[in-house]
Amino acid sequence: MVVAGGFGVGKTTFVRAVSEITPLQTEALMTRASEETDDLTATPDKLTTTVAMDFGRITLDNDLVLYVFGTPGQQRFWFMWDDLVRGAIGAIVLADTRRLTDCFPALDYFESCGLPYIVAVNHFEGSELFEAEDVREALTVPPHVPVVIMDARKRYSVVETLLAMVAHALDATPE
Incomplete structure (x- = not known):
C-alpha cells in the first residue's frame, strides 16, 4: 500500500500511527537550502522531511498483511514513486484542505498508472472540516473513487482508511 500526497500532509504520521513494527523512516532535518522550495506556511513547526520513504x-487479518510505504512529498523526490508503487495493491492520497492543490500530482500519477486509489482528507486541528463530497468536487475526483x-x-x-482502500482495490481489480 502506498501513501502519497503533498509536503507535510501527514504521510509519516500515517505510517507511524498504524505500523505494528518500528517504522523505517528516512527523515532528515530541514535546512535553509530547502526554504525556497518547501512551503512551510501550513506547517511552520515542521523540522524534518522524508527523503526516501x-x-x-500492519496485520489486518490472519491472511492479510499490508506493507505500507509512505512517499516523499517534495517534487524533487518524485522519481522514486515508480519503484514504490511496483507491486502495490493500491494507494491512499492524503489531502490537506488548507492546501488541496498539493495532492494533484499524486492524483494525476495514480490515475495515469491505473493503480486503484482513494483520497483521505487528513483533518488538522484548527482547520475547517469539510464534507467528503465537497472535497471530491474541489479535486474533481471521479465518483467511483x-x-x-x-x-x-x-x-x-488510519486502519479504517486502509480497510477502505483494500475494499476499493478488491472492487476495482477484476478477479
Whole structure:
C-alpha cells in the first residue's frame, strides 16, 4: 500500500500511527537550502522531511498483511514513486484542505498508472472540516473513487482508511 500526497500532509504520521513494527523512516532535518522550495506556511513547526520513504507493516487479518510505504512529498523526490508503487495493491492520497492543490500530482500519477486509489482528507486541528463530497468536487475526483475524512494521528482512523482502500482495490481489480 502506498501513501502519497503533498509536503507535510501527514504521510509519516500515517505510517507511524498504524505500523505494528518500528517504522523505517528516512527523515532528515530541514535546512535553509530547502526554504525556497518547501512551503512551510501550513506547517511552520515542521523540522524534518522524508527523503526516501517511510515503511511500516500492519496485520489486518490472519491472511492479510499490508506493507505500507509512505512517499516523499517534495517534487524533487518524485522519481522514486515508480519503484514504490511496483507491486502495490493500491494507494491512499492524503489531502490537506488548507492546501488541496498539493495532492494533484499524486492524483494525476495514480490515475495515469491505473493503480486503484482513494483520497483521505487528513483533518488538522484548527482547520475547517469539510464534507467528503465537497472535497471530491474541489479535486474533481471521479465518483467511483472513495473520499474519506480521517486523522493520521489516530490508529483506528488510519486502519479504517486502509480497510477502505483494500475494499476499493478488491472492487476495482477484476478477479
